[in-house]
Amino acid sequence: MSDAKRRPPHDTIRPELHDLDKSAFLEEVHSFEFWFQAVEGYLAETTYGHDPEMAEDPLSDEDRERLIGVLCNYCAGESAALETAAGLVSLAPNRMTKVFLSTQVADEGRHLEVFLHRLGELGVENPESEVAKRASPSMLAFKDKLAELVAGRDWASALFAQNVALESLEFVVFGRHAKTADRVTAQILERVVKDERRHMGFGENELGRYLRDTPDSRSRIHDLRVELDHLVDATLADTVRHLGLPADDQKELGRMYRESIERLGLLG
Amino acid sequence: MSETQKRTATDPEPPRARFELEDTGFNEVPKKYRKFYRRWSGEKDELAPNEVLCPVCKVVIRSSRELREGDRVYCMPCMSRLVVGRGQGGGLEATVRY
Numbered sequence: 260m261s262d263a264k265r266r267p268p269h270d271t272i273r274p275e276l277h278d279l280d281k282s283a284f285l286e287e288v289h290s291f292e293f294w295f296q297a298v299e300g301y302l303a304e305t306t307y308g309h310d311p312e313m314a315e316d317p318l319s320d321e322d323r324e325r326l327i328g329v330l331c332n333y334c335a336g337e338s339a340a341l342e343t344a345a346g347l348v349s350l351a352p353n354r355m356t357k358v359f360l361s362t363q364v365a366d367e368g369r370h371l372e373v374f375l376h377r378l379g380e381l382g383v384e385n386p387e388s389e390v391a392k393r394a395s396p397s398m399l400a401f402k403d404k405l406a407e408l409v410a411g412r413d414w415a416s417a418l419f420a421q422n423v424a425l426e427s428l429e430f431v432v433f434g435r436h437a438k439t440a441d442r443v444t445a446q447i448l449e450r451v452v453k454d455e456r457r458h459m460g461f462g463e464n465e466l467g468r469y470l471r472d473t474p475d476s477r478s479r480i481h482d483l484r485v486e487l488d489h490l491v492d493a494t495l496a497d498t499v500r501h502l503g504l505p506a507d508d509q510k511e512l513g514r515m516y517r518e519s520i521e522r523l524g525l526l527g
Numbered sequence: 528m529s530e531t532q533k534r535t536a537t538d539p540e541p542p543r544a545r546f547e548l549e550d551t552g553f554n555e556v557p558k559k560y561r562k563f564y565r566r567w568s569g570e571k572d573e574l575a576p577n578e579v580l581c582p583v584c585k586v587v588i589r590s591s592r593e594l595r596e597g598d599r600v601y602c603m604p605c606m607s608r609l610v611v612g613r614g615q616g617g618g619l620e621a622t623v624r625y
Contacts, residue, residue: 296557456584460605467625
């Protein structure tokens with residue numbers, strides 16, 4: 260039960276958030292001002308995504324190697340997201356979505372930077388070359404597919420691949436990893452997950468409206484989902500292996516990943 | 528007039544309980560909106576009558592009045608517009624409206 264207290268019966272109803280007009284709500288949450296005040300809430304007083312005074316947990320050589328491997332994959336994913344979000348700005352259908360995507364570009368740039376910085380903190384001398392060596396083939400193939408969709412100027416397909424598939428995958432994986440990670444990595448991941456909420460929510464809602472208004476496009480997006488499934492499954496399997504998680508976790512993460520796809524009616 | 532309409536006319540819904548919302552430490556939206564959200568602590572987290580879980584991002588959405596079926600709520604952390612309904616277990620559940 261929450262800590263909400265009942266008001267006295269004589270109290271009057273005050274206007275509240277949920278009374279907002281739909282268009283006013285959408286205008287607000289897509290704005291740069293909303294984004295700026297939101298990220299200020301959880302990034303102020305952090306350095307590279309974590310409390311600079313936070314002491315490092317001791318890591319065994321094996322755990323450190325595993326963490327480096329998984330962070331390299333995260334960097335490849337964030338690099339793909341950064342380039343795709345920037346490309347989506349020119350494809351977005353209106354000012355509101357363009358402004359939101361500009362905030363996502365900033366988020367993705369931050370994610371790439373904090374993960375690369377974390378690799379440096381873990382003793383990796385040249386993080387970018389380490390990412391190039393260790394990123395999984397499935398993640399690199401996913402990145403190529405995203406670039407192809409943006410180059411083809413297919414707004415709905417690129418939006419699905421980036422803001423539904425990739426962002427949902429990152430949301431569930433980062434959230435799961437944060438539960439077992441060392442404290443510094445956990446702090447970084449928890450703040451990245453807060454950004455991912457906006458990105459995947461934007462993707463699901465924007466695509467949901469698009470599919471409602473252009474039902475003929477549904478089969479095309481469904482086919483893309485099928486095409487991407489094996490890349491998502493392979494990326495998820497790589498991550499679970501790097502993290503040393505039990506096989507059941509892969510099933511559960513896969514189920515969580517598919518929730519938004521199911522709500523959009525793109526499963527099956 | 529249907530049975531439902533007759534009941535509504537003669538037996539109006541009781542007034543909604545009101546709730547004073549306090550800041551719960553949720554920091555993913557601008558300060559003025561923070562009291563309308565709180566973190567969800569998993570399946571055992573019991574929701575109050577003025578709360579419903581966002582199915583998209585798993586944040587608890589809060590209102591200053593008791594929620595009922597058909598109400599509209601907004602999840603700012605994931606930008607979703609939702610409608611409150613009744614789940615199979617009898618509790619309130621939110622569904623996304625695109």
